[in-house]
Amino acid sequence: xxxxxxxxxxxxxxxxxxxxxxxxxxxxxxxxxxxxxxxxxxxxxxxxxxxxxxxxxxxxxxxxxxxxxxxxxxxxxxxxxxxxxxxxxxxxxxxxxxxxxxxxxxxxxxxxxxxxxxxxxxxxxxxxxxxxxxxxxxxxxxxxxxxxxxxxxxxxxxxxxxxxxxxxxxxxxxxxxxxxxxxxxxxxxxxxxxxxxxxxxxxxxxxxxxxxxxxxxxxxxxxxxxxxxxxxxxxxxxxxxxxxxxxxxxxxxxxxxxxxxxxxxxxxxxxxxxxxxxxxxxxxxxxxxxxxxxxxxxxxxxxxxxxxxxxxxxxxxxxxxxxxxxxxxxxxxxxxxxxxxxxxxxxxxxxxxxxxxxxxxxxxxxxxxxxxxxxxxxxxxxxxxxxxxxxxxxxxxxxxxxxxxxxxxxxxxxxxxxxxxxxxxxxxxxxxxxxxxxxxxxxxxxxxxxxxxxxxxxxxxx
Numbered sequence: 125x126x127x128x129x130x131x132x133x134x135x136x137x138x139x140x141x142x143x144x145x146x147x148x149x150x151x152x153x154x155x156x157x158x159x160x161x162x163x164x165x166x167x168x169x170x171x172x173x174x175x176x177x178x179x180x181x182x183x184x185x186x187x188x189x190x191x192x193x194x195x196x197x198x199x200x201x202x203x204x205x206x207x208x209x210x211x212x213x214x215x216x217x218x219x220x221x222x223x224x225x226x227x228x229x230x231x232x233x234x235x236x237x238x239x240x241x242x243x244x245x246x247x248x249x250x251x252x253x254x255x256x257x258x259x260x261x262x263x264x265x266x267x268x269x270x271x272x273x274x275x276x277x278x279x280x281x282x283x284x285x286x287x288x289x290x291x292x293x294x295x296x297x298x299x300x301x302x303x304x305x306x307x308x309x310x311x312x313x314x315x316x317x318x319x320x321x322x323x324x325x326x327x328x329x330x331x332x333x334x335x336x337x338x339x340x341x342x343x344x345x346x347x348x349x350x351x352x353x354x355x356x357x358x359x360x361x362x363x364x365x366x367x368x369x370x371x372x373x374x375x376x377x378x379x380x381x382x383x384x385x386x387x388x389x390x391x392x393x394x395x396x397x398x399x400x401x402x403x404x405x406x407x408x409x410x411x412x413x414x415x416x417x418x419x420x421x422x423x424x425x426x427x428x429x430x431x432x433x434x435x436x437x438x439x440x441x442x443x444x445x446x447x448x449x450x451x452x453x454x455x456x457x458x459x460x461x462x463x464x465x466x467x468x469x470x471x472x473x474x475x476x477x478x479x480x481x482x483x484x485x486x487x488x489x490x491x492x493x494x495x496x497x498x499x500x501x502x503x504x505x506x507x508x509x510x511x512x513x514x515x516x517x518x519x520x521x522x523x524x525x526x527x528x529x530x531x532x533x534x535x536x537x538x539x540x541x542x543x544x545x546x547x548x549x550x551x552x553x554x555x556x557x558x559x560x561x562x563x564x565x566x567x568x569x570x571x572x573x574x575x576x577x578x579x580x581x582x583x584x585x586x
Contacts, residue, residue, distance in 0.1 A: 237261040240287045247367040288369035333436040340366040342438035354579040357429045376431045381419035396555025398430045403546040408566035415439045415538050417545035445535045453567050457497050461486035496559050503556035509548035
């Protein structure tokens with residue numbers, strides 16, 4: 125069982141500081157010992173160090189919840205080992221490290237039910253038995269700011285009940301004040317990412333996530349948007365049961381992400397296209413979208429539909445912002461480097477006198493989003509997303525020094541979070557498609573080129 129969530133800035137900062145220090149010491153120990161170790165001893169030592177590091181991250185960030193756990197979930201989505209250039213690690217070592225981190229989006233340390241029950245009864249103002257016909261005290265999921273339970277309403281409906289951790293709102297405020305320590309942890313994985321607008325945007329949204337009434341409204345909007353869709357499902361919200369700290373939706377059940385990743389290639393490819401259409405397509409077509417693509421938010425239903433969960437991080441983009449995204453993509457697709465730079469200047473991303481040349485703009489777009497801009501079938505590797513982010517963030521790649529002082533509007537930072545988060549999911553599935561041809565439906569208004577695209581077009585026409 126998890127201990128009580130630390131809420132004070134000092135206690136949470138101390139826990140994060142110890143974690144950062146422990147990883148630094150452990151990394152130094154592996155580096156120094158490698159000088160005298162044999163190859164077999166070195167591999168064994170690295171495996172132990174990585175396993176210990178992952179265990180520390182899961183234990184510390186998982187028990188802290190809030191922003192700290194959100195940062196850990198972000199790390200678990202990407203193939204962070206590729207940032208280290210650890211090509212010498214065996215597949216078993218890499219798998220063990222990622223498996224440990226994956227616990228942050230599926231089975232993080234639990235808060236005892238007695239504490240969660242107290243939250244429920246305080247929100248509803250009466251005993252739990254008077255609210256639900258049945259309530260299973262064993263959680264079916266753990267999020268960064270709440271745990272999810274299976275229950276039954278008095279009218280017989282099966283529901284999922286997300287209950288906010290006691291004290292997590294205070295913990296989130298403490299984490300925001302301790303953000304520099306979280307940034308130091310991220311910097312141990314990829315030094316420049318800590319300065320990126322992506323991180324600033326994610327942390328600015330987390331404080332709003334502590335009010336589940338806001339999430340309920342976003343979730344219901346998404347459910348209405350996709351009601352009756354041929355291959356996407358968003359569970360309905362039981363609005364009258366939702367409060368500031370309790371969110372109730374219809375219960376959705378299906379295969380979890382690890383099980384989906386173990387399916388045959390054709391089935392993984394199908395799910396991959398659905399993920400791409402949901403996350404990227406919703407953003408470009410509907411101008412409002414969930415901005416938190418990670419494995420814990422995806423289920424595969426027995427009927428083949430993909431179920432999407434958790435709408436705490438939800439974003440609206442105005443038409444000008446989306447039109448800018450599409451115009452830049454088209455310029456990069458068509459190799460119009462000069463036009464691309466002009467658009468970046470006019471939108472305020474670059475200063476007119478910036479040393480970033482037209483050619484550098486095009487190179488960066490093509491390198492960071494080549495999977496989307498290239499007209500070919502591409503099977504996404506697990507480290508593709510991490511390497512795409514490094515095109516912006518790693519000083520060794522040649523772009524960071526030019527771009528680090530440029531302005532990144534918040535809405536476009538979160539759009540990159542969606543792009544690379546989706547790419548990370550596709551990498552975990554090892555999914556293949558001509559992603560560019562699918563995206564041309566949104567970039568150019570072309571007719572769909574896949575069976576799923578045709579189904580979606582028919583649904584949209586209705």
